[in-house]
Amino acid sequence: MSVSELLGVVFPHLLDLRIEKVSAAGRSVRIRATTHDRAVACPTCGFASRRVHSRYERRLSDLMVGGRETVIHLRVRRLFCGNEHCARATFVEQVAGLTIRHGRRSVGLGRMLERIALALGGRAGARLTSHVAVDVSRMTLLRLVRALPDPPAGVVRVLGVDDFALRRGHVYGTVLVDIESGRPVDVLDDRTAGTLTTWLREHPGVEIVCRDRAGAYAEGARLGAPQALQVADRWHVWNNLATAVERTVARHRACLRPPEDATSAIDAPTGAPPPASTTAPGVMRTDRIAVRTRERYAAVHRLRGKGLGVRAIVAELGLAKGTVRRFVRASGVDELLTNDGTGRRPSLLEEFKPYLHRRWTAGCTNATLLFEEIKARGYRGRYQIVRDYLRPFRTGAPVHEPTPPAPKVRRVASWIMSNPRNMTNDDQRRLDEILTRSPELIALAGHVRSFATMMCDLRGERLEEWTAAVENDDLPALHSFVTGLRRDQDAVTAGLTLPWNSGRVEGHVNRIKMIKRQMYGRANPDLLRKRILLAD
Structure with a gap:
């Protein structure tokens, strides 16, 4: 490869220029160039002209070369427009891919700064550009972002709608996503039905609206796009079911603890009943x-x-x-x-009490030795705690194994909501023991399994049959869940039948949270909107 070919690869935007001199000055590389004497079309009327009015020099910052800032001193022509009917008397020639009107940076450098500003914001972007491009201030980067045009919305066939917090608990916005392409389409200032209705009327062509269970979005989609099919997101429906399951388990939490007569007493040669490790149910x-x-x-x-x-x-x-x-x-x-x-904070000794009982029953009554043994197993407390716990053992009464604490309501609810194939053998065994003590929880687990099968297999036509089966059992929390489904039954049925969901929208909401953290919550909504719509 010759030198001229190499320069064409490294500086393709300089091929249409006549390079006069290249020099190094401090931390920068200076390139002096002029344009060729060619006819140039008027930007207003398109009339080609070669008649020169005057010449002047432009100074352009360009991409770094070898870690040095590049400055192009470009001598350009101001030309007369030969069209007497044109409103423009003179114009300045522009070099494609290098210059723009009134620009003091090359096109390539401007695009790089825009990409950095969209990805990192103001302060972080300014710190990076000083190493890879040129020193610019954070306000310069923010001005570049704000000057970018919004991407065209186009015709969106499958629209995803969800809210995000501008100020959590107080101010919320709405992000609209094209589900098919995965790109954000627009950002609305609030999450009201009226705003969504207005947007849908201004952008006809929406056939499917994927949303959560929010009533405002359901109303906005109904008024703004009555022809569109609304699809309730399956994850939100499953989350609503999980809430009902947790309430049902809490209603029957007395069944989570094993019966008292299941605890056996083991006679030991020297032993005493330890203090109770858990609070009695009553x-x-x-x-x-x-x-x-x-x-x-x-x-x-x-x-x-x-x-x-x-x-x-x-x-x-x-x-x-x-x-x-x-x-x-x-x-x-x-x-x-x-x-x-x-x-109540659990005792540091709590998880080691069964081991102490087994060792005491086996005949080891030396508190110091037992302390050393459980310390090797991870105990982080003091010796006095072990000594005080073992002191009542020496009265001579039978030693009772401590009753294991009942699992938490949320833990049991997660077992019921989990796929049995993904559960450990111990969790499955504990869940089976709990279910045998409560017919209501057996019925609850059966309904959850049926709903999971219907949701995973996209068999939404079975929803009516499932709701009828739930209403035949005494499960008030599930009855409330069914009542909510009936208010939004068409959208829920579509969500359990069609492959569309709000997963891509939730991904963009997560990305918005990352952008907000980068901006420290101090940027105006207009800048946040630009970064949501334009950042990769």
């Missing part, structure tokens, strides 16, 4: 959260008894709507206190 919780929960439950149901609705109770007590709704639906305050360990 003991009422008195921690701060439990007291506050009882007070709120009493206040909510007192106002409910007076005929007040959920919104009125929210205004009266200053609680969140979801909290009031959960208190209203609960059959009792015990259903809300599902975490028996709230306010």
Whole structure:
């Protein structure tokens, strides 16, 4: 490869110029060039002209070469327009791929700065450009982003809709995604039905709308695109079912603990009953959260008894709507206190108590030796804790194996919602033991398995049959779930039948969170919108 060919590969944007001189000056490379004496078309009327009005020199920053900033001193011509009917008397020639009107950077450098600004934002982008391109300020990068045009929306056939937080709990926006191509189409300033309706009317052609269970989006899609088929996302439906399952398990949490008579006593030559390691089921919780929960439950149901609705109770007590709704639906305050360990930190010795019982029953009564043994197994507490725990053992009474703590409600709900093929043998065994103690939980697990099969196989036509089976059992939480499905049954049936879902939209919501963290929450919505729509 000759030198001229090499220069054509490295500097393809300089091929149409006459290079006069290349020199190194400090940390920069200076290139002096002029344009050729060719006819140039007028940018207004297209008339080709070679009549020179004047010449002047432009200074352009270009991409780095060998770690040095490149500066092009380009001498260009100002030409007369020979068309007497043209409104432009003179114009300056532009070099394709190198210059733009009033630009002080080459086209290639400008594109690089735009890509860096879209990917990293202002401060981080400015730190990077000083090493790979040219020193620019963060405000310069932000101006470049704001000056970029929005991508054309085009005709979107399958539209995904979801909200994202501008300020969590206070201000939300809406992101619209083309499900087929995976690209974001637009960003709306709020998540109201009216805004979505307006956008859909301005962009006809939407045939399918993928959304979550939010009522505002359902109403906006119905009014803005009545011909479109609404598809409720399967993950959101499954998440709603998980909430109902957790409430049902909490209602029957007494069945999570093994019966008392299942604990066997083992006589030892020298032993005594240890102190109970868990709180008895009948003991009422008195921690701060439990007291506050009882007070709120009493206040909510007192106002409910007076005929007040959920919104009125929210205004009266200053609680969140979801909290009031959960208190209203609960059959009792015990259903809300599902975490028996709230306010109590477990002992450091808790997981080693069964081992201490086995060793004591085997005849090892030396507290120091037992302390060394459990310390080798990972115990991080003091010797005095072990000594005080073993002291009651020496009274001569039979030693009882400690009752294992009951699994948490959320843990049992996750077992019921899990695929049996993905569960460990121990988890499956513990779940089977719990199910044998509660016919209601057996029925619950059966309904969950049926729903999972229907969802994975895309057999949405079975939804009506499934809801009828649920209503025949005494499972109030699932009845509430079915009531919600019936209010949105067409969209849920479509979600359980068609392959479309909101997965790509959720991916963009996750990307928006990353962009917001890069911007430290300090950028205006217009800049966030540009980065959402244009960043790769």
